[in-house]
Amino acid sequence: MSVRVGILGATGAVGQRLVELLAPHPSFEIASVTASESSAGATYRDAAKWRTGSPIPDAVANVEVVPTEPSAVPDDVSLLFSALPSDVGARVEPAFCEAGYVVSSNASNERMADDVPLVIPELNADHLALLDVQRAERGWDGALVKNPNxxxxxxxxxxxxxxxxxxxxxxxxxxxxxxxxxxxxxxxxxxxxxxxxxxxxxxxxxxxxxxxxxxxxxxxxxxxxxxxxxxxxxxxxxxxxxxxxxxxxxxxxxxxxxxxxxxxxxxxxxxxxxxxxxxxxxxxxxxxxxxxxxxxxxxxxxxxxxxxxxxxxxxxxxxxxxNTIRGAAGASVLNGELLVDRGYV
Amino acid sequence: MSVRVGILGATGAVGQRLVELLAPHPSFEIASVTASESSAGATYRDAAKWRTGSPIPDAVANVEVVPTEPSAVPDDVSLLFSALPSDVGARVEPAFCEAGYVVSSNASNERMADDVPLVIPELNADHLALLDVQRAERGWDGALVKNPNxxxxxxxxxxxxxxxxxxxxxxxxxxxxxxxxxxxxxxxxxxxxxxxxxxxxxxxxxxxxxxxxxxxxxxxxxxxxxxxxxxxxxxxxxxxxxxxxxxxxxxxxxxxxxxxxxxxxxxxxxxxxxxxxxxxxxxxxxxxxxxxxxxxxxxxxxxxxxxxxxxxxxxxxxxxxxNTIRGAAGASVLNGELLVDRGYV
Amino acid sequence: MSVRVGILGATGAVGQRLVELLAPHPSFEIASVTASESSAGATYRDAAKWRTGSPIPDAVANVEVVPTEPSAVPDDVSLLFSALPSDVGARVEPAFCEAGYVVSSNASNERMADDVPLVIPELNADHLALLDVQRAERGWDGALVKNPNxxxxxxxxxxxxxxxxxxxxxxxxxxxxxxxxxxxxxxxxxxxxxxxxxxxxxxxxxxxxxxxxxxxxxxxxxxxxxxxxxxxxxxxxxxxxxxxxxxxxxxxxxxxxxxxxxxxxxxxxxxxxxxxxxxxxxxxxxxxxxxxxxxxxxxxxxxxxxxxxxxxxxxxxxxxxxNTIRGAAGASVLNGELLVDRGYV
Amino acid sequence: MSVRVGILGATGAVGQRLVELLAPHPSFEIASVTASESSAGATYRDAAKWRTGSPIPDAVANVEVVPTEPSAVPDDVSLLFSALPSDVGARVEPAFCEAGYVVSSNASNERMADDVPLVIPELNADHLALLDVQRAERGWDGALVKNPNxxxxxxxxxxxxxxxxxxxxxxxxxxxxxxxxxxxxxxxxxxxxxxxxxxxxxxxxxxxxxxxxxxxxxxxxxxxxxxxxxxxxxxxxxxxxxxxxxxxxxxxxxxxxxxxxxxxxxxxxxxxxxxxxxxxxxxxxxxxxxxxxxxxxxxxxxxxxxxxxxxxxxxxxxxxxxNTIRGAAGASVLNGELLVDRGYV
CATH class of the missing domain: 3.30.360.10 (Dihydrodipicolinate Reductase; domain 2)
Structure with a gap:
């Protein structure tokens, strides 16, 4: 069974790497791609100006880009990957978590917050359990996990x-x-x-x-x-x-x-x-x-x-x-896999 | 009064920088340029394939390149700048010193020798006096001073x-x-x-x-x-x-x-x-x-x-x-000026 | 006698090259530097983030940047060099000419206009006389000359x-x-x-x-x-x-x-x-x-x-x-010299 | 059935690309890698200083490099890919053809010879039949085909x-x-x-x-x-x-x-x-x-x-x-496939 996932900030350098990694992923299915208000409504192909050395995945090319806000993402999406700039992340990630989404984020905001796990699965997968503290403290149905810089x-x-x-x-x-x-x-x-x-x-x-x-x-x-x-x-x-x-x-x-x-x-x-x-x-x-x-x-x-x-x-x-795979997009994807494995999604 | 100087290994990257610095120098006059046997006999212009961003100095362009050996350098040349590879330097620099030439060398051979001063004039100009020990020990009329890497x-x-x-x-x-x-x-x-x-x-x-x-x-x-x-x-x-x-x-x-x-x-x-x-x-x-x-x-x-x-x-x-001026050619030239100033040339 | 000159759009790549060329110029004196509204009021040093390989000229470093409009440039400035983006040039260059300034411009707007001379002095200095037609047609005291791309x-x-x-x-x-x-x-x-x-x-x-x-x-x-x-x-x-x-x-x-x-x-x-x-x-x-x-x-x-x-x-x-000297800043300066030589300034 | 193939000049830039393409090839099996006399006897790993972004194929890493001469290549190898420098190619390729090997060569020697087909399979596969002329004229059991620059x-x-x-x-x-x-x-x-x-x-x-x-x-x-x-x-x-x-x-x-x-x-x-x-x-x-x-x-x-x-x-x-795939190694491999397809191997 595939988990339906979304990508927040899907058109930038890390967002495109996320698309590259998630499009062929055996357990995730890209169901939503978001970008800034100015790109909303365009197809992903037009909004992203795809700039990696591999072809743009067919499954995503013609998907309509939606604005980066909870109401624009389908309810059956349960896991979000965030490649947002940190100032945008700081503003909208909590709203997504509040709305029930689990967010695996590469953005630097809140990485050092006491109740936000900062995770490299091979190193400190056990830190993920801090999410229970986070949910209790913040009253979220969703959750926020970060990968490091x-x-x-x-x-x-x-x-x-x-x-x-x-x-x-x-x-x-x-x-x-x-x-x-x-x-x-x-x-x-x-x-x-x-x-x-x-x-x-x-x-x-x-x-x-x-x-x-x-x-x-x-x-x-x-x-x-x-x-x-x-x-x-x-x-x-x-x-x-x-x-x-x-x-x-x-x-x-x-x-x-x-x-x-x-x-x-x-x-x-x-x-x-x-x-x-x-x-x-x-x-x-x-x-x-x-x-x-x-x-x-x-x-x-x-x-x-x-x-x-x-x-x-x-x-x-x-x-x-x-740096954009192990250091960013791949790190977020791996954290997403850990979230599923540990039952948080 | 100009000091007549020579450049050992004048066609390489550091050698060309030496030419750039010495050609307009107010107290030095380039009287001899040496290179490997295969370039000897050619004009400097032909041998060097001049590759800096400034024009090749007229005073040197048509000078004949001589082999890197004491007998090929005029006797009235009293100061030599060495841009030789270290293995060549190790072989020929002592012969030049033995023959009475004072050598300011950028080559790495003998930099750590006990009786060879390694000098950055602003830092340790007083180390130059080690040359008196060197001359006494080696029985040289010439002298060998090094600049660092x-x-x-x-x-x-x-x-x-x-x-x-x-x-x-x-x-x-x-x-x-x-x-x-x-x-x-x-x-x-x-x-x-x-x-x-x-x-x-x-x-x-x-x-x-x-x-x-x-x-x-x-x-x-x-x-x-x-x-x-x-x-x-x-x-x-x-x-x-x-x-x-x-x-x-x-x-x-x-x-x-x-x-x-x-x-x-x-x-x-x-x-x-x-x-x-x-x-x-x-x-x-x-x-x-x-x-x-x-x-x-x-x-x-x-x-x-x-x-x-x-x-x-x-x-x-x-x-x-x-690195090729302060770190190499310019360092050697500055040591040459110090040698003149302190009376070793 | 120095001609007092101004630079329109002085903080960009071509603007900085203009400063480099004009600061030591024997017949020009930089009397005014302009930039966008957001930089106005700052010193040139702060506004320009000087990014060439040579030091920022002392004579300009602490000059106050003014907005790019005729009222902000002193009246005794008679020659302006424009390094403006073409859309800004299209908007403000005519206003400067109208106000009596002679503008030697690198901006691409109006290069192909019938009454604007496009000049490389060594090639077609005689085209400069088109300025008489321009002044007659446009009723300008000033004048607008362009250098090519x-x-x-x-x-x-x-x-x-x-x-x-x-x-x-x-x-x-x-x-x-x-x-x-x-x-x-x-x-x-x-x-x-x-x-x-x-x-x-x-x-x-x-x-x-x-x-x-x-x-x-x-x-x-x-x-x-x-x-x-x-x-x-x-x-x-x-x-x-x-x-x-x-x-x-x-x-x-x-x-x-x-x-x-x-x-x-x-x-x-x-x-x-x-x-x-x-x-x-x-x-x-x-x-x-x-x-x-x-x-x-x-x-x-x-x-x-x-x-x-x-x-x-x-x-x-x-x-x-x-490209930024002969192809841009130097081309404008040379046209400025021609304007003076031919009596348009 | 795999065709056993050899690579002439296997350690250079094009040679390494050939190894990359041939190691996983479904119909070819790398049975011999040659290089200059100085590398002969070493393992391919040591001789090649593998410098592509992918790992060195296991099947080739420990193969012993042999000198580039017919007697050093096993008899059951029927197809050779040549990534030799043109001067070496000119000297040894005819010897291999004479000895019965079919050579698909990227080297520039003989590309313009009247009886040597120069082939891009999608363009002029029919030129391959020139090999019959070549064999008749040169008395070869082998054959020599070239891909262009x-x-x-x-x-x-x-x-x-x-x-x-x-x-x-x-x-x-x-x-x-x-x-x-x-x-x-x-x-x-x-x-x-x-x-x-x-x-x-x-x-x-x-x-x-x-x-x-x-x-x-x-x-x-x-x-x-x-x-x-x-x-x-x-x-x-x-x-x-x-x-x-x-x-x-x-x-x-x-x-x-x-x-x-x-x-x-x-x-x-x-x-x-x-x-x-x-x-x-x-x-x-x-x-x-x-x-x-x-x-x-x-x-x-x-x-x-x-x-x-x-x-x-x-x-x-x-x-x-x-340039090193379609323009060199891949071009040679494709010509090799065409040679097999058309019955020359």
């Missing part, structure tokens, strides 16, 4: 396998692709033959979301992890795939070999969109590279390479994930 | 102004331009829509050269600084300008404001090619950027931005320098 | 030296830089690892402006040349410099050698910003290239290469010009 | 549907991807923020191969078409996908609508790797674009857009094909 998703999975050694401090430098800013987020004149050592609000997301993701849920609240993370973020002229340089200091010593083994052995999760393996540890010193490794696991795997001991103590290595 | 030159100048606070640990991630690898060093298929998280031998250069540069000279040897540096190096699709993310931990606390002040106030040096100011501290959070800031001080200034306190303690900031 | 300026100068052979048909394919679309005109996701075979309205500009530029002025009107031009336009991932492939068929046969000679000998004009030579004919088959040749003549020269006989008859060759 | 394959398929109108003259400007030159063919310093208006020997290939492809086979020889083609070739900073601007003049008038219809209706061929449709006519004026359209038909379709009447008479339009 694309740059957070890239490196936090590599920390989880090291947590048994006692995570103390992390330095992370990101080399982020332009698609992370959306279709019109970075102009060509800004980035051709250039790099931008700043993305507004991004460093803070890496520093705070990581602690929530690695935290523990005691049945009523998330106890954030006390690891200290310092991030330096950069935009570079790549299309997809965030590459990150990581240094990790732990309480107990960990050799590069032990770390590689722990990462490679870190279990995935048995859901349709989840990759297997979850983390791919590469032995070539010059990998992972955005163009060569971003599509591992159909864009859902996290790649690691260059593992070695750092002169400053601890480990250093590089990691990479596809 | 391009990625080292970018961040070490920002550490010097902080040394009064007690440098302890440094993490640095580099985003390096393709020109750093020479004309054919990085193929387009490797780097378009991509980034490479590894450059052979580069991380070690940042970690060791920095300690020698910041060390002190006691009249007979360099006492390397004991700061610990850990580097992660990346190649990105920019043409010129290495951007670096730096975290510095010091014994004594230093605020971002105090650091900015110390950097901006750090003195330059009174030599023709030296920039004034030496370090430019930028207040916009998204600067420095390679394309917009690499030409500050005619490519010889170091730019700093994004200074703030790090969550992991200490400071974090970004810095940038033009 | 950046892609037109690139190839039409190479046709003029061939006109003695009888220009019949021209095919031209353009490879245009992203700066031609302004700072936010082309997003990075559109153009990284890509090319766009269409620019709205651009092909028509090449086809019609070329005939007006090559036309003759009989004292009362421009008789457009009857050469037939067919253009195919492309945007590629370069920052500056439009490269064009040209095929020219002429009534009389012309050899590549004769064409090269005619182009190289084509006279420039004795004005401050004019390059000498005007057209640079390069002998290497793989030139001109955008990055290597766009700055010839300080960005004001047109480069030609690859001249040969075409299998389809006639000639084929490649040409290049810096 | 990547830039030729891109536009010639769009001419075939127009041939009924009488092809007279064609002007074509190419915007070619860097992969067309092989992994190390274009350095990053040559092409970042740049374009190259020249590729050695390329223009001639477009001009001559097109006439052979469109020619007719009378049972003993190919009568080359008398259409005149003039090409201007450019390299631009895209990874894959050659975009071309085409102008076609025909004896009889053809409207853009009729041309679109003829192209869209042009039949494909019933072979495994052949796309359906063969030619995709796109209605958006700004398509095809390399990144968005190169993968149509799994990289084997030719895309056309921007069809309109040209000011110079005739038609103008843009076309695109994936």
């Amino acid at each position: 694309c740059s957070t998703i890239t490196f936090v999975p590599t920390l989880a396998p090291l947590s048994e050694y006692g995570l103390e401090r992390v330095h992370v430098a990101t080399l982020q692709a332009v698609s992370g800013a959306g279709y019109d987020g970075v102009s060509s004149m800004e980035i051709v033959d250039n790099a931008l050592p700043h993305i507004g609000g991004e460093a803070e997301k890496l520093e705070t979301e990581s602690r929530k993701l690695l935290g523990s849920f005691d049945g009523s609240a998330i106890d954030h992890h006390d690891v200290t993370v310092s991030a330096s973020v950069n935009r570079i002229p790549t299309l997809d795939g965030h590459l990150e340089n990581v240094w990790v200091e732990t309480d107990d010593d960990v050799t590069p070999e032990a770390a590689a083994e722990a990462m490679a052995a870190y279990p995935g999760i048995d859901l349709h969109t989840a990759p297997d393996p979850f983390i791919e540890v590469l032995s070539e010193p010059d990998r992972p590279q955005p163009r060569l490794d971003r599509n591992r696991g159909d864009g859902m795997a996290v790649s690691v390479g260059g593992l070695e001991s750092s002169a400053t103590g601890g480990l250093q290595y590089n990691c990479l994930a596809h | 391009c990625s080292t030159i970018t961040f070490v100048p920002t550490l010097a102004p902080l040394s009064e606070y007690g440098l302890e640990r440094v993490h640095v991630a580099t985003l390096q331009a393709v020109s750093g690898a020479g004309y054919d060093g990085v193929s387009s298929m490797e780097i378009v829509d991509n980034a490479l998280p590894h450059i052979g031998g580069e991380a070690e250069k940042l970690e060791t050269e920095s300690r020698k540069l910041l060390g002190s000279f006691d009249g007979s040897a360099i006492d390397h600084h004991d700061v610990t540096v850990s580097a992660s190096v990346n190649r990105i699709p920019t043409l010129d300008g290495h951007l670096e993310n730096v975290w510095v931990e010091t014994d004594d606390d230093v605020t971002p404001e105090a650091a900015a002040e110390a950097m901006a106030a750090y003195p330059g040096i009174d030599l023709h090619t030296a920039p004034d100011p030496f370090i430019e501290v930028l207040s916009e959070p998204d600067r420095p950027q390679p394309r917009l800031d690499r030409n500050r001080g005619d490519g010889m200034a170091v730019s700093v931005g994004g200074l703030e306190s790090s969550a992991t303690g200490g400071l974090q900031y970004n810095c940038l320098a033009h | 950046c892609s037109t300026i690139t190839f039409v100068p190479t046709l003029a030296p061939l006109s003695e052979y009888g220009l019949e048909r021209v095919h031209v394919a353009t490879l245009q830089a992203v700066s031609g679309a302004g700072y936010d005109g082309v997003s990075s996701m559109e153009i990284v690892d890509n090319a766009l075979p269409h620019i709205g309205g651009e092909a028509e500009k090449l086809e019609t402006e070329s005939r007006k530029l090559l036309g003759s002025f009989d004292g009362s009107a421009i008789d457009h040349h009857d050469v037939t031009v067919s253009a195919s336009v492309n945007r590629i991932p370069t920052l500056d410099g439009h490269l064009e492939n040209v095929w020219v068929e002429t009534d009389d046969d012309v050899t590549p050698e004769a064409a090269a000679e005619a182009m190289a000998a084509y006279p420039g004009i004795d004005l401050h910003t004019a390059p000498d030579p005007f057209i640079e004919v390069l002998s290497e088959p793989d030139r001109p290239q955008p990055r290597l040749d766009r700055n010839r003549g300080d960005g004001m020269a047109v480069s030609v290469g690859g001249l040969e006989s075409s299998a389809t008859g006639g000639l084929q060759y490649n040409c290049l010009a810096h | 990547c830039s030729t394959i891109t536009f010639v398929p769009t001419l075939a549907p127009l041939s009924e109108y009488g092809l007279e003259r064609v002007h074509v400007a190419t915007l070619q991807a860097v992969s067309g030159a092989g992994y190390d063919g274009v350095s990053s310093m040559e092409i970042v923020d740049n374009a190259l208006p020249h590729i050695g020997g390329e223009a001639e290939k477009l001009e001559t191969e097109s006439r052979k492809l469109l020619g007719s086979f009378d049972g003993s020889a190919i009568d080359h078409h008398d259409v005149t083609v003039s090409a201007s070739v450019n390299r631009i900073p895209t990874l894959d996908g050659h975009l071309e601007n085409v102008w076609v003049e025909t004896d009889d008038d053809v409207t853009p609508e009729a041309a679109a219809e003829a192209m869209a209706a042009y039949p494909g061929i019933d072979l495994h790797t052949a796309p359906d449709p063969f030619i995709e006519v796109l209605s958006e004026p700004d398509r095809p674009q390399p990144r968005l359209d190169r993968n149509r038909g799994d990289g084997m379709a030719v895309s056309v857009g921007g069809l309109e009447s040209s000011a110079t008479g005739g038609l103008q339009y843009n076309c695109l094909a994936h």
